[in-house]
Amino acid sequence: MTDFDATAYLPDDLLERIRSRAAAVDAENRFPTEDLAELTAAGYLSILVPTALGGAGLGLAEAAVLQQRLAGAAPATALAINMHLVWTGVAKVMSDRGIDDLRFVQTGAVAGEVFAFGISEAGNDLVLFGSDTQAVPAADGSYSFTGTKIFTSLGPVWTQLGLHGLDTTDPADPKMVYAFVQRTDAVETRDDWDTVGMRGTQSRTTVLNGAVAPADRVVRRVAPGPNPDPIVFGIFSVFEVLLASVYTGVARRALDLAVAAAKTRTSKKTGRPYSDDPDIRWRVAEMALAYDGLLPQVAAIAHDVDVLVDHGGQWFPRLSGLKHRAVVAAKQIVDDAMLVAGGSSYFQRNELSRLYRDVLAGMFHPSDPESAHATVAAAWLGPVGG
Structure with a gap:
């Protein structure tokens, strides 16, 4: 590195x-x-x-x-x-x-x-561990998928959609099916992305009406629920690390903009730049301290994935904790940057106003705050009632 x-x-x-x-x-x-x-x-x-x-x-x-x-x-x-x-x-x-x-x-x-990521479903807080999308097998090994996916980023441009669904053909032995489908008439991409921020992702709703994944694009069949299968670990680890990275990048940009604003704004009261004001200096220092703490955590966990470190049962709390920490820190840093920059940051023409809206999306990605805390609590306290 x-x-x-x-x-x-x-x-x-x-x-x-x-x-x-x-x-x-x-x-x-x-x-x-x-x-x-x-x-x-x-x-x-x-x-x-x-x-x-x-x-x-x-x-x-x-x-x-x-x-x-x-x-x-x-x-x-x-x-x-x-x-x-x-x-x-x-x-x-x-x-x-x-x-x-x-x-x-x-x-x-x-x-x-x-490749787009078709995992999220409205109301499905099981995320990787369950699905409301029906996965129906065919004799040739293919699967058809029927259901609705939300927050499908790259909505207008993706060529293949990686997704999951639940095969209940054998009620006693249901399977989570991971597969890839192409964009066909059996896939409807709704033009419904009108959000507060992160508007360029165009993470539209995707409706699957019997979309078929051929046998060679059906990549995994695993039991529902928490599962050590490599595809579950792969999705969770890469997803959380890269999400943390995006919001860490947002935090850095907000910090840079705050520093620039502090150096260019001048106090009418003192005639000196705001970068000399002790309160502004303290606020910028707090932002920098929070940002600096994210960098080694992102780097260390990503490195451990790369070199196949085995954290066992601690992987999931570490990964969900990383994503949660990055999003919370980034949101606070953008909030503070707005205060350092002053009222001008409230105008749409100011880049900070866009970062302020964009950073809000972080709370809605898995693991959300509730899930992250539940995962970490279970790692330290054991399961409820255990």
Whole structure:
């Protein structure tokens, strides 16, 4: 990591172009098509694919650094790309552990496929451990999926959707089925993304009407509920690390904007810059202390995933704790940045006002605050009634 040059994958000029489009993407509530085109051309969608397959061969720790950098330019673009990177990251996690079930994701990413993440369902707080989507097997090994997925980022542009559903063909032995479907007439992408922030992700509702995953795209069948299967660990670990990275990047951008504002604003009372005001200095220091604490945590946990460290039952509390901590810290840092910058930050034209709205989305991603606390409490106190 010490020799990793992030600018080789996200050059400054590319980031500035992405940054220059972010406000319009947000205001127009559209997908950042230009960002995706430039990132695809730069090979960014295959950064986690091994070099032997045509990718950059990076690890999760390096991808985390890059996603922080991208989020500092355009949070919604970074969050949307996150969902594609989750699947390429899961493919890497499984391949590193000797399972090549997602090789087609790796080769597909190199070929220009865009993979979306179809896991979230309204009211389904089981997330990976259950599904309201029906998965019905066919004699040829394929599965058809019927149900509704929400928060499907990359809604207008994805070419393959990774999803899960529940196969209840044998009521005594139900199975969670993980598979990939292509965009066909059996998949409806609703144009219903009109949110407070993160508008560029276009995380639209996806309705599955018997969408078929062929046998070679049915990648895993596992028991419902908490499960040690590598696909469950792969999804949870990559998802949480990359989410934490995006919001860490948002926090850094807010901190930078607060520092710039403090240095350029001048007090009428003292005639000195606000950067000399002891209260402002304390507030900026608090922001920096919170931000600095995130960096080693993201790096350490991503590194442990990369090098196959076995944390056993502590993996899930560590991962959910990381995501929760990053989101809470980022939200507080953006709040404080608004105060440092003053009333001008309340105007839509100010970048901080967009970050203020964007950072709110972090609370809704798994693990949400309730789930994170329940997971960590169980790790320290044991199960309720245990």
